[in-house]
Amino acid sequence: MSLEPLHDITRLRGPVPLVHLLLRHxxxxxxxxxxxTCGNGNDTLLxxxxxxxTGRVWGFDIQQEAVDGTARKLAAHGLGERVTLVAAGHETMAGRLEAGLSAVVFNLGYLPGGDRSIITRPxxxxxxxxxxQSLLAPGGIVALTVYPGHKGGDAERHMVEEWAARLQAPLFHVWRMGQTNATADAPYVVIAQKGV
Incomplete structure (x- = not known):
């Protein structure tokens, strides 16, 4: 079952559809x-x-509610066998998998529809x-959707910007993408591609 067609640019509202467009590449x-950050499971499903x-996905979230919801979404699409879900923080990923990843996706902030006091932390x-960045294969990407407009989001934004600025070219190519006709605290995307 196909998710969104690649040519459907009418849905390119906000940063998540932009990240999905890049992931398809x-x-x-x-x-x-x-x-x-599994959240509601949409990135994991894609x-x-x-x-x-023949591929493999690992999904991390500190909230069991998010892990369980993601598992249900994957099962409904018949894709559960491709994914290992981990009820733990994303800071534990290096101890659970080996290098050679095509992509690592972060959708920062809080679980949509969940407890807004449980947020990702800098x-x-x-x-x-x-x-x-150390687990990426050459040419692989880290894709972050950053949400500065909630309590704690601005501190995380500054941390992400500092991390991205420290990545040296040509070892990494880093892009910041956001809507120019949105407010200053609107969500945006940071993409870091490991050099080939």
Whole structure:
């Protein structure tokens, strides 16, 4: 079952559809990828579809509610066998998998529809980003959707920007993408591609 068609640019509202558009380019059948923040399972589902039956996805979340919801979504699409779900923080990924990842996706902030006091934190996200960059295959990407407009989001934004600025070219190519006709605290995307 196909998710969104690649040519459907009418849905390119906000940063998540932009990340999904990029993931469709970078993640191939047989690939390995991580959803560092499962949330409602949408990124995990897309990654599971993209890696195909011979690929593998790992999904992390500290909230059991998010892990369980993601498992149900994957099962409903017949893709559960492609994904290992981990009820733990994304800062534990390096101890659970090996290098060679096509993509590591972060959708920062809080679980949509969940407890808004449970958010991603700069310290654990920074540790996860350091691990993610070392786990990437050449040409692989770290894709972050950053949400500065909630309590704690601005501190995380500053940490992400500092991390991205430290990545040296040509070892990494880093892009920041956001809507120019949105407010200053609107969500945006940071993409870091490991050099080939």
């Amino acid at each position: 970078f993640v191939r059948s047989g690939g390995r990828a991580v959803d560092a 990654l599971a579809e993209l890696v195909g039956p 310290a654990t996200t920074a540790a996860a980003l350091e691990q993610a």
